[in-house]
Amino acid sequence: MSKVVHKSGQTEELKNLDKLKPNKIIDVRGAVCPHPLNLIRDSIISLKDNEILQAVCDHEPTAKENAPRFCTRRGYPLQVIEQNGVWQIFIQKIEKTEPRLRVLNVSKVFKTNHGRVTAIDNVDLTIQEGEFVCIVGPSGCGKSTLLNLIAGLDKPTQGEIWSNGNRVTGPGSERVVVFQEGALFPWLTVMQNVEFGLKLRQVPLEIRRTLALDYLKLVGLDEKFHNSFIHQLSGGMKQRVALARALVMEPAILLMDEPFAALDVYTRETLQEELQNIWTESHKTIVFVTHNVQEAILLGDRVIVFARNPGRIKAEYEIDITRPRKIDHPEVFLNTKWITDDIKEELEEPAYKADTREVVYK
Ligand SMILES: Nc1ncnc2c1ncn2[C@@H]1O[C@H](COP(=O)(O)OP(=O)(O)OP(=O)(O)O)[C@@H](O)[C@H]1O
Ligand SMILES: [Mg+2]
Secondary structure, eight states: OOEEEEEEOSSOOOOOGGGOOOSEEEEOTTOOSSOHHHHHHHHHHTSOTTOEEEEEEOOHHIIIIIHHHHHHHHTOOEEEEEETTEEEEEEEOOOOSOOSEEEEEEEEEEEETTEEEEEEEEEEEEEOTTOEEEEEOSTTSSHHHHHHHHHTSSOOSEEEEEETTEEOOSOBTTEEEEOTTTTOOTTSBHHHHHHHHHHHTTOOHHHHHHHHHHHHHHTTOOGGGTTOBGGGSOHHHHHHHHHHHHHTTOOSEEEEESTTTTSOHHHHHHHHHHHHHHHHHHOOEEEEEOSOHHHHHHHOSEEEEEETTTTEEEEEEEOOOOSSOOTTOHHHHHHHHHHHHHHHHHHTSOOOOOOOOOOOOO
């Protein structure tokens, strides 16, 4: 006797169960690491539009919680059928909306005195609207290079980047970066820093002031510092201002390059919590680079692990833990361990050398 235990998806539902003809069947029974949902996600990547995946699964939370949440997020129709403690998960891949960001076969080669360095090699990445994607990986694996390319601060040697359906050819106000050191203007006050981009856009003073106040409140910067200069602020406050200055522009994509790396543990945890809240409220699309695996898991819907020499995507993890996430959640601990092991494997590789392979780019 089988029963349908879950139907969901923002688009149409799968109909006529008898006629379900999967294009691909995978068996994820017994999978622990990688998590069954990661195996399912990896199989979906290789499907064409409208094709159906059938996953055979014996992990109840994957069938009843993780896969439905994943499908709701992506808008994929889903049906789950239970049969004697085994779940058949049917997922249809339907890409209806234009993704926020598409990185297509992107490589970046730098010429140095020691030869050519392939900072990133053939990176393919699609990010949907409202996704929070974290990138982790050892030093020098090309994380900042990728972020700079997405920001339009540099150009790829090969490949294309599309943001909101437009090809990226330079910086744009729909893609704003928050750097580790905030990069605030020291000659301006906090309020003037936050208002700066709006002023360039010629937004009238009254409106810019209201918006700046709203965002300074959102990032939790005490009013008594609004007229302070940047050197009068602590590191944590500076990052709050940098975040407010980025958010006030209402960018379609927020790019963050190790924004909390220079902060003490306590301030870092507070800002992580606040960023979780801001994201939950605003559902911004965020690409967040960090060295801290635990931070990536606390924040991200997806964690992308980079490998180096040359920099490339090594693995992707779907992080399907209910928010707000806490450090002591067992799934946070488990995912941290898996991803850290992945990165350690990388660090055991020989030290980074300039890549002198001849690569011909047209
Ligand atoms: N402008 C540049 N000229 C030459 N080489 C560069 C340049 N920018 C980056 N690289 C090289 O590209 C590789 C990737 O650098 P990148 O800064 O993107 O790494 P990362 O993953 O951000 O490292 P970290 O975690 O230390 O910030 C490195 O080997 C670096 O030396
Ligand atoms: Mg970097």
